[in-house]
Amino acid sequence: MLTAEQISIIKATAPVVGNHARDITGAFYPLLFERYPHVQAYFNQTHQVQGTQREALAQALVAYASHIDELGQLSDAVSLITHKHCSLNIQPEHYDLVGECLMEAIAMVLGAAVTTAVADAWSAAYRQLADILINAEAMIYQQNAERRGGWQGERRFLIEAIVPESATMTSYYLVPEDQEQAIDFSAGQYVGLILTINGSVVRRNYSLSDAPGARHLRISVKHEQGGVASGYLHQQAKEGNPVLLTAPCGDFVLTQDEYGLDKPLYLVTGGAGITPAISMLNSCVASGREIVFVHAAINSEHHAFSAHVQALASNHDNLKTFYIYEAPLPKDTPDATGYLNADMLKALMSGRQDVDLYYLGPKPFMACVNRIVHELGIPPQQVRSEWFGPREALD
Ligand SMILES: Cc1cc2nc3c(=O)[nH]c(=O)nc-3n(C[C@H](O)[C@H](O)[C@H](O)COP(=O)(O)OP(=O)(O)OC[C@H]3O[C@@H](n4cnc5c(N)ncnc54)[C@H](O)[C@@H]3O)c2cc1C
Ligand code: HEM
CATH class of the missing domain: 2.40.30.10 (Translation factors)
Known part of the structure; x- marks a missing residue:
């Protein structure tokens, strides 16, 4: 538990840490990997080169510091991080190594601004966050082990x-x-x-x-x-x-029971993002729930699972498909060409907001759907997205 004084120190220093968050996480990872090389193998080195993991950690730290006295606001972020950690088998003992290097990185970047009181407040804040994540991860590990056919570890x-x-x-x-x-x-x-x-x-x-x-x-x-x-x-x-x-993780899952019938389900994907949508489709198509399956691909050669989805659609009236090809081949007959746009999605939604919408694809695709979803006014709790890498800002 942080003291009231530590909370006010975190609030007072959050803006300066926020302004330097990228430098801090930029200093943190090399330090962590140099001092504890065995930890490096847990991290995707492509995300290190691209800087996306550095950015995701910086954003998480800023969000945490600015919500230090209203931690309930962070539940979505905690869920995302803890599922990702569990999918990589991160363990409680790793948190001490990360905490040590993160505190050193903060001191390296902010220099004399990090007084003893500031360092103590940030160490206590880190410990508090680490405990929240460790406890949430313990629950995920336990649930995963207890599921039918489940397990823990690798x-x-x-x-x-x-x-x-x-x-x-x-x-x-x-x-x-x-x-x-x-x-x-x-x-x-x-x-x-x-x-x-x-x-x-x-x-x-x-x-x-x-x-x-x-x-x-x-x-x-x-x-x-x-x-x-x-x-x-x-x-x-x-x-x-x-x-x-490792055992299946992630919170990009159907919020209603998969047999829930009340709201139409829109699965909107681009490229490799089709994979979890196929899992969702296969699990609920037989329920009779209305499903609109929208997929953007380069053309028919790159369009995965097309025969499978077509076979489902011909056997289930509740499933409608809509395909957009960026560069169709002469033999292709997609529903639209080019890129997914607001008009296409609006026409498919027919003005309805009472839908559950799941989307996943390359970053420009995500940005486009995110914008359209806002324009259409679909309530945020009915919209979910996944990323095939560290989550990035879309605006
Ligand atoms: C939750 C989640 C679910 C996912 N599900 C799927 C899925 O169902 N199907 C799927 O296909 N993928 C999925 N992914 C993505 C997957 O994890 C991998 O990121 C993907 O397969 C690429 O990994 P790789 O090792 O082949 O490529 P990497 O080696 O990571 O390289 C990726 C790209 O970056 C380039 N690159 C690497 N290093 C450099 C460098 N130094 N300079 C310039 N370019 C560089 C490579 O040439 C390549 O084009 C998912 C990711 C997440 C986070
Ligand atoms: C309070 C401490 C921590 C915070 C705030 C934190 C935060 C994050 C965030 C925001 C992500 C990206 C999630 C996403 O968008 O997919 C992430 C991923 C990750 N975290 Fe942590 N983390 C912490 C501790 C740790 C520890 C102790 C380890 C163990 C070494 C660790 C290892 C990883 C790995 C391996 C990834 C995936 C990296 C990748 O895909 O490149 N984290 N973490």
Whole structure:
């Protein structure tokens, strides 16, 4: 518990820490990796190079400091961070290492402004936040272990089948090596995949792309040019190979019961963002709930799961599809060409605001849908999004 004096110190110094947050997190990661090299393998090095993780941590610290006396406001951020941490198997003992390096980074960047009282207040504030995250993570780990087919930590799976879904996306069917049991998760969640590539451990997240309750977990991976994990999976992985997985995590899940019928469900995705939407679709299409499945792809060659979704649509009247191709091939007949825009989504919504809308895609796609959703006035609690990397600001 912070004292009243510490809270006022945090409030008074929050603006200066906020102004220097990027410098602080920029100093923090090299310090952490130099002093505790074993921790580096938990972090996606591409996000380090791109600076997106540095930025996400800076924003989290600013948000925390500015809500230090109203922590309830941070519940969405806590949920996002803790699910991400659990998917990477972050443990309580890691928090001391991070705290030590973060406090040193603050002192390095702010210099003499960090008096003993300021340092003590920020250390206490860090400890408080660490405890909130550690407790929330303990609950996620426990829930994940208690689910049917669940587990805690890293578990060995075997690649049972490799199935191409488009010119650039391939599905991997993964079964636990130690048991054959249906595995529960919430449609829309993702796993942590741990690979050893050329002697280095690489951790990446992948959304599960099939409905829960099967004996396999399926991930569907887009081949990124020059990508370490996707390159390995597409070019080297073979059926029968082992991989390590953490238990499914993430809060990009259907807020209503998946069989809830009251609001139409809009699944709006671009490119590789289709994967969790397929899991949601597969899990609830048979319920009869009205579903509008909107997907943007380059063209039919890059359009993953199109035959699968078309087959579902021909058997379920409650499912409507709308496809937008950026660069259609001569044989393609999409519903629209170019990029998703406000007019397309408005026409699909027919002025309705009582919908649940889930969206995921590349950053410009996310920015566009985010803007349209605001314009249409859909209540924020009915809109959810996921990111295939550290969450970024859209405005
Ligand atoms: C919650 C979540 C769910 C996800 N679900 C999916 C999913 O279902 N399907 C899916 O395909 N992906 C998904 N992702 C993304 C996935 O985790 C990986 O980020 C993605 O597969 C790329 O990883 P990679 O190792 O192949 O590429 P990386 O090696 O990370 O490289 C990514 C890109 O950056 C470039 N790059 C790397 N380093 C540099 C550098 N130094 N300079 C310039 N360019 C560089 C590479 O050339 C490449 O184009 C998800 C991510 C998250 C966070
Ligand atoms: C109070 C302490 C911490 C805060 C505020 C914090 C905050 C964050 C945030 C905001 C993200 C990005 C979430 C997203 O948008 O996906 C993140 C991701 C991550 N965090 Fe933490 N974190 C803390 C402690 C730790 C600790 C102790 C570790 C362990 C070493 C850790 C390891 C990671 C990793 C590996 C990622 C994913 C990085 C990536 O994708 O590149 N964090 N954290």
